[in-house]
Amino acid sequence: MMKFFPVLLILVIACAEAPEHKVEQHAALIPSKKIVLDGLNHPWSIAFMSTAEALISEKDGNLLLVNLNSKEKTIIKGFPEDLTDSIRAIHFGDNSGIFEVLTSPNFKSDSLVYFSYAAKKKGAGTTTKVARAKLNNDSLTKHETLLIAEPYTKEYYHYGGGMTFGKDGKLYITIGERLFWERDEPPLPIAQDVADKRGKIYRINPDGSIPEDNPNFGVGSIPGIYALGIRAAQGITVQPGSGKIWFSEHGTIQGDEINILEAGANYGWPNVTSGKLRSSDYTPPQLDDVSFIPPVWFWPHTVAPTGLTFYTGNDFPHWKNNLFVPGLSRGSLWRFRIDDTTIKSAEELFIDDRVRIRKARQSPDGKLYILTDEDNGKLIQIIPQ
Secondary structure, three states, rough: OOOOOOHHHHHHHHHOOOOOOOHHHHHHOOOEEEEEEEEEEOOOEHHHHHHHHEEEOOOOOOEEEEEOOOEEEEOOOOOOOOOOOOOOOOOOOOOOOOEEEOOOHHHHOOOOEEEEEEEEEEEOOOEEEEEEEEEOOEEEEEEEEEEOOOOOOOOOOOEEEEEOOOOOOEEEEEOOOOOHHHHHHOOOHHHHOOOOOOOOEEOOOOOOOOOOOOOOOOOOOOOOEEEEOOOOOOEEEEOOOOEEEEEEOOOEEEOOEEEEEOOOOEEEEEEEOOOEEEOOOOOOOOOOOOOOOOOOOOOOOOOOOOEEEEEEEOOOOOHHEEEEEEEEOOOEEEEEEEEEOEEEEEEEEEEOOOEEEEEEEOOOOOOOOEEEEOOOOEEEEEEEE
């Protein structure tokens, strides 16, 4: 099914196809916020090592080891020197910095940490890089580069950088298309070109090699591509039970989406969108014999959805297996009740206390946390009142 550009038609589609919005009230379990840690410099991601210790990546700062009990923060040494910090000296919308941080599924035995960041190359610009290293006390050692989303360019937008380990043990990575204006697209749009590393979702083995059962995109395609047609996906997570992978997608003028990842799928950018293109004078080329995967959800307004997660904890029993999606634009936190792959209802939480949220994450003991995207960024636990 294709998506269309006109605003009136978009609203009709939203009413006809988007799941109904039901607000659910549970007076005995009203969610509240508890600040666990502050003083973070625009935190992007958190990887729990235990219920008390975690790694936090700061988009505008460092990779930190934090203790949630003592509140102690330790800067991890040995981060790659080609990191481009997001100081916003060139453009306020500069998206560069440190992005995702993950611990290996076998962290207790291999001490491996996976991370993505904006890497710089003198005279060429920046791009998204994914690497892994051993965590030795407070230092990263034995670095290995897993993916460089070349080319390096002068744009400072839409790096992607979201990562998750699938139920199959493979590493899934989102890479944005890096453009701000659609009018800057080449004749074959970046996200539609299988010979261009940008605008794709990758599936690789933990050591960076390519799985033999990856989809085949033909001669000249980039190894590791799992899906294409991606504009600016940051959040990516695994659904409990089914193991399906869900990801969030930034639109331009509206067009924010939630998608389910499928092998070999094309998510349409920039040829189709649930919103509008930023360049009103741009018309995408006709692509023959190409089918596009529609989103499972899209908003009629701008949300800028980011690091989503599924909840399986016990603090809120009626939230079991719900999907939580934070947003930057309106400072929102959305809860979606899901039946298999169908969104049945949606609730926007904390509408009287909005703050830009970059990540939602569950700790090993089932606690739900969010990271706020602020100069004085905070790690907040969602607790029952």
